Amino acid sequence: MVIPADLTALVGDLYQQHHFWLYQWLRNKLSSTDRAEDVLQDTFVRILKSKELFKLKEPRAFLCTTAKHIIVDQARREKIEQNYLHYASQWADEQFYPSPEQLLSVIELLDQLALTLSRLEERPRKILLWHYLDGISQIEIAAQLQLSVKTVQRDLTKALVYCYQIRQAG
Numbered sequence: 001m002v003i004p005a006d007l008t009a010l011v012g013d014l015y016q017q018h019h020f021w022l023y024q025w026l027r028n029k030l031s032s033t034d035r036a037e038d039v040l041q042d043t044f045v046r047i048l049k050s051k052e053l054f055k056l057k058e059p060r061a062f063l064c065t066t067a068k069h070i071i072v073d074q075a076r077r078e079k080i081e082q083n084y085l086h087y088a089s090q091w092a093d094e095q096f097y098p099s100p101e102q103l104l105s106v107i108e109l110l111d112q113l114a115l116t117l118s119r120l121e122e123r124p125r126k127i128l129l130w131h132y133l134d135g136i137s138q139i140e141i142a143a144q145l146q147l148s149v150k151t152v153q154r155d156l157t158k159a160l161v162y163c164y165q166i167r168q169a170g
Helices: 005-030 033-049 059-093 100-118 122-132 138-145 149-169
Strands: none
Touching: 005 033, 005 059, 033 059, 059 100, 100 122, 100 149, 122 138, 122 149, 138 149
8 A cells, every 4th residue: 555645644643742641641541551552553553544634623523533433443353252252162162272373373363353344434334234243223323423324324334345345255
């Protein structure tokens, strides 16, 4: 991926002006230096890939929002991993022991899924995760987001088609 020089300069300026403040904010929010550093780095990487940087008016709000999205994405990924470990422990109870290769394959699949979901637009990703991971109905999602059910269905379809296309391409 080629990143334009003007975008690199904008992100560099943003980093110079706000990275220490964002790091402190994340460290207080996460109570972990390591996690704060990881989220800080991921925030600036995501911003570097973003097309919204040129419209930036409130840098700290933008940084906080981006960092919060990363924290939520990580929490969802951890939930997926915990569910997998839960089911893996059930397999162990049933005398089924997946091989290290099978475990690695599942972990790689989870990583690919997390990466694919992170590339979706925010609203379709949120709708997909709420519906399939949290089990929230389309009607409840529509009410929560103050959207029509048709819009929720359209966003859900958009997210599923995107995931399918990524799966077919890979």
